[in-house]
Amino acid sequence: MSDHDPVTSMSEWHRARMHHDGLALTTDRLVIRDWSVDDAEAALHVYGAPEVTRWLMPAMRPVPDADRMRTILRAWRDAQPALAPPRGRWAVQRRFDGQVIGGLAIRPLPASTGDLQLAWQLNPRQWGQGYATEAARALINWAFAYDIPQLSAVARPANVRSIATAERLGMRWTDTVNYDGLQMRLYRIRRDDLPEWRRNDPLTATPSVPQHAPGHGSSPDTAALELPRTPFNASVKLGRMG
Numbered sequence: 721m722s723d724h725d726p727v728t729s730m731s732e733w734h735r736a737r738m739h740h741d742g743l744a745l746t747t748d749r750l751v752i753r754d755w756s757v758d759d760a761e762a763a764l765h766v767y768g769a770p771e772v773t774r775w776l777m778p779a780m781r782p783v784p785d786a787d788r789m790r791t792i793l794r795a796w797r798d799a800q801p802a803l804a805p806p807r808g809r810w811a812v813q814r815r816f817d818g819q820v821i822g823g824l825a826i827r828p829l830p831a832s833t834g835d836l837q838l839a840w841q842l843n844p845r846q847w848g849q850g851y852a853t854e855a856a857r858a859l860i861n862w863a864f865a866y867d868i869p870q871l872s873a874v875a876r877p878a879n880v881r882s883i884a885t886a887e888r889l890g891m892r893w894t895d896t897v898n899y900d901g902l903q904m905r906l907y908r909i910r911r912d913d914l915p916e917w918r919r920n921d922p923l924t925a926t927p928s929v930p931q932h933a934p935g936h937g938s939s940p941d942t943a944a945l946e947l948p949r950t951p952f953n954a955s956v957k958l959g960r961m962g
Contacts, residue, residue, distance in 0.1 A: 747858045750851065751813045752824060755796050759811055760789040762820035762843075767792070771844045775879050806863035807836065812855045821846045824859050829872050830899055836863075838871045840885070847881070853888045860889060860909065870910040877905055 745752040755763070766772055767789065768782040783789050796809050812822040822842035829835040840856045860871060873891055875882040883905065886893075891907035898904070 745810075745858050745862055746815070747854050749815055750855050750858070751815055752810045752855055752859060753813060754800055755793050755809065755811045755823070757790050757793050757797065759820045760786045760793055763793060763811070763823065764789045765843045765845070766822055766841050769844050772841050775876065775882065806859075806866045806868065810859070812840075812842070812851065814851075821851060822855065824855055826859070826863060826871070829874075835870065835872050836868060838863075838873050852885050856885065856889055864911045864914065868911070870908050873907045874899065874904040875907070876902065883907075
């Protein structure tokens with residue numbers, strides 16, 4: 721699947737939906753799954769890369785080493801069970817060699833009233849191969865099974881790669897907003913923007929929602945999620961592309 725080929729066939733949509741089993745979402749070339757502490761070295765090539773972190777909001781220093789990366793991944797992993805779907809963060813793994821090449825996240829949009837934001841980050845060595853678009857598109861398909869009206873993404877005007885990915889995903893530039901003193905473009909895709917066969921698909925209408933512990937799941941902004949001055953806080957605020 722290339723960056724320029726939208727999801728237009730029911731067989732492709734079903735393949736992505738049917739392979740989701742709580743922990744893994746499979747596309748032609750990728751698996752989207754929960755993070756593991758064992759992913760630290762591969763994740764460091766993403767969140768330790770200045771080419772990635774310079775676009776996060778606010779701009780963050782790269783993760784310095786694998787030990788710090790393991791600490792961050794452990795926090796993400798431990799927080800995941802308390803998040804109400806489709807909120808969360810996931811690793812993007814290439815199928816043919818099992819290599820983790822990036823990350824995805826869905827969490828509340830800053831300063832919004834319930835809107836959710838999609839973000840993506842990719843190892844710079846993997847840019848230009850359509851991986852970010854393929855992974856994010858599959859996550860959008862899955863997320864809209866959970867009765868949400870829309871997903872958003874934000875990007876700085878100079879981040880042409882992120883903007884191009886948002887547009888390939890079918891997102892529309894709807895506004896310019898100010899976050900932490902930075903002018904950002906706000907992109908959105910609504911469930912109604914999907915082709916009719918995807919909106920009416922029974923898999924979309926009746927998702928299997930995981931159960932959560934009492935008192936959890938209503939708000940993903942728990943202490944375990946807040947990692948001040950790390951790329952996680954920034955990554956959920958800016959869709960980074962490749």
